[in-house]
Amino acid sequence: MISQETLYQLIYKEDWKSAIDELYLHRKEIANDSMLTCAGKIFETAFFSKINGDSSAETGRYLDTLYILHHGNFYQLSEDNYKLLILELVRRKPLKEAANYAKSFPNDPICKITIENAAAKEVEEAGEQSKIPMNWIEIFNRLFELINNQGDTATYVSGPKFINVVRETQPYFPDYQQYIDQRNKEGKSTSRKIFFYDILTGLDELSRKSVLIRFLDILKPFRTSQVEQIEQLLGLRTMQDEPETLTESGSKETLDVSPKVFISYSWDDENHKRWVLNLANRLRSNGVDVILDRYYLNAGKSVTHFVERSISDAKKILIIFTPNYKLKADQRKGGVGYEYSIMNNSLYSNQTSNDKIIPVLRMGTMIESIPDFMQQYIHLDLTKDETFENSYTDLLREIYNEPAIQIPEIGNRPVF
The missing domain is CATH 1.20.1310 (5 helical Cullin repeat like)
Known part of the structure; x- marks a missing residue:
C-alpha cells in the first residue's frame, strides 16, 4: 500500500x-x-x-x-x-513524429504550425523524389474514375465531400455552396468532373499535390492497385522503391516494409474501443499500415464493402478476442459476424496452415472468448496490462515475420 x-x-x-x-x-x-x-x-x-x-x-x-x-x-x-x-x-520529437502528437490538439498554435510544416515537408520530399514527369490530366482522369462510381459508397466523392477534403489543406477555400454560387454567377459549369478539375488546376503545384495525396490516402484501402498507379505518376512510388532481399534459393523477394494489417474487433465498450484505437495508432507508428474501421468508416459508407476489401487487401488480420466477440461471431451477428464468416471460410478451405490471421486474446479465457474452431491456433495473450510491452513486441514480430528465435544452420558432420 x-x-x-x-x-x-x-x-x-x-x-x-x-x-x-x-x-x-x-x-x-x-x-x-x-x-x-x-x-x-x-x-x-x-x-x-x-x-x-x-x-x-x-x-x-x-x-x-x-x-x-x-x-x-x-x-x-x-x-x-x-x-x-x-x-x-x-x-x-522529429518533425514527422511531432506532427502525429500535434494532431491531439490541432487548434493549438504550436501544434497547428507543426502539422502544417510536416505536411509541407512531406509534399516537398515527394516532389524531390519525383522521377516521372507530372501528367496532371492523366492523373486527374484516373482519380475521377475512382471517385465517380455512385454505386460504391466507400469511394464515391460528392461535390461537398470533394471541397471538404480540399479545405483540409486549404482552410480558406470557399465551402460548397459558396463555390457553386460563384460558378453560377460566372456562367461556369457545375458538372462535378469539370469543377473538380478546375479546383485542382487552380491550386499551386504544392497544394495540388497535397490534396491529391489526401484523396489517395482515403481511397487506398479500397482501390490499392489503382491508387498505386496514380502514386507512380505523381512520383511518390517507383519500381526501384521496393526493397529486395534474397531467398535461400537466391531468387529476389520483395521486403514488405509496411505490411497492411486489418484489425477485427467488437465494440464492447468505450474502454475497449479506446484500447484498440491506441493499439492501431501505435502499430502505425511502428511502420504497420493498419486498416481500422474507425479510420475509414463514417455515415453513408458500405460496411460490407469495407470488410470484404479490407480482408482481401490485408497481409495479416489481427482478431481481438473478447467474450462479446465470440458471442457475435458464433451468432454471425453484425459486422463481427460478417468478418468472422469470411475469415472462417478461408481457414476451413486450408486448415493445415494459417499465415494470415493472428489471434489476440484481450479479455476472458480462451474458452470464453475464442470461437471453437479458432482455438486450435496459438494466440497472443494481451490480457495483462503489466506484460503488455513484451506481448506487443511479440505481436510486431508476428506481423513482420521476424521470430525471436532463428533456426540455426546445420553445421558440418564431426570427424570421428
Missing part, C-alpha cells in the same frame, strides 16, 4: 522516475483514493513546472512513459497537463 507521504518525498527529491513507477504500480489504489489522487496531481504540477526548458534525453524518456501510461489508461493526467505533455513531445 502506497502512502501519499511516499509520493510527496519523491516529488521533493525530484525523483521523477521513481514517482512515475509508483503511479504505474499503484494505479488502482491511486484511482480509488482521493488523497492519493491529489498527490498524483501535485506530482503532475511539480513535474511539468520543473522540466520546462529541460531538453535532456532522460526527461524525454519520462515524457514517453507518461504518454504510454495515459493512453494505456494506467494513469490519467489532467486535461491541462496532458496538453502540456503533448506540447513537450511536439517540441522534442
Whole structure:
C-alpha cells in the first residue's frame, strides 16, 4: 500500500522516475483514493513546472512513459497537463513524429504550425523524389474514375465531400455552396468532373499535390492497385522503391516494409474501443499500415464493402478476442459476424496452415472468448496490462515475420 507521504518525498527529491513507477504500480489504489489522487496531481504540477526548458534525453524518456501510461489508461493526467505533455513531445520529437502528437490538439498554435510544416515537408520530399514527369490530366482522369462510381459508397466523392477534403489543406477555400454560387454567377459549369478539375488546376503545384495525396490516402484501402498507379505518376512510388532481399534459393523477394494489417474487433465498450484505437495508432507508428474501421468508416459508407476489401487487401488480420466477440461471431451477428464468416471460410478451405490471421486474446479465457474452431491456433495473450510491452513486441514480430528465435544452420558432420 502506497502512502501519499511516499509520493510527496519523491516529488521533493525530484525523483521523477521513481514517482512515475509508483503511479504505474499503484494505479488502482491511486484511482480509488482521493488523497492519493491529489498527490498524483501535485506530482503532475511539480513535474511539468520543473522540466520546462529541460531538453535532456532522460526527461524525454519520462515524457514517453507518461504518454504510454495515459493512453494505456494506467494513469490519467489532467486535461491541462496532458496538453502540456503533448506540447513537450511536439517540441522534442522529429518533425514527422511531432506532427502525429500535434494532431491531439490541432487548434493549438504550436501544434497547428507543426502539422502544417510536416505536411509541407512531406509534399516537398515527394516532389524531390519525383522521377516521372507530372501528367496532371492523366492523373486527374484516373482519380475521377475512382471517385465517380455512385454505386460504391466507400469511394464515391460528392461535390461537398470533394471541397471538404480540399479545405483540409486549404482552410480558406470557399465551402460548397459558396463555390457553386460563384460558378453560377460566372456562367461556369457545375458538372462535378469539370469543377473538380478546375479546383485542382487552380491550386499551386504544392497544394495540388497535397490534396491529391489526401484523396489517395482515403481511397487506398479500397482501390490499392489503382491508387498505386496514380502514386507512380505523381512520383511518390517507383519500381526501384521496393526493397529486395534474397531467398535461400537466391531468387529476389520483395521486403514488405509496411505490411497492411486489418484489425477485427467488437465494440464492447468505450474502454475497449479506446484500447484498440491506441493499439492501431501505435502499430502505425511502428511502420504497420493498419486498416481500422474507425479510420475509414463514417455515415453513408458500405460496411460490407469495407470488410470484404479490407480482408482481401490485408497481409495479416489481427482478431481481438473478447467474450462479446465470440458471442457475435458464433451468432454471425453484425459486422463481427460478417468478418468472422469470411475469415472462417478461408481457414476451413486450408486448415493445415494459417499465415494470415493472428489471434489476440484481450479479455476472458480462451474458452470464453475464442470461437471453437479458432482455438486450435496459438494466440497472443494481451490480457495483462503489466506484460503488455513484451506481448506487443511479440505481436510486431508476428506481423513482420521476424521470430525471436532463428533456426540455426546445420553445421558440418564431426570427424570421428
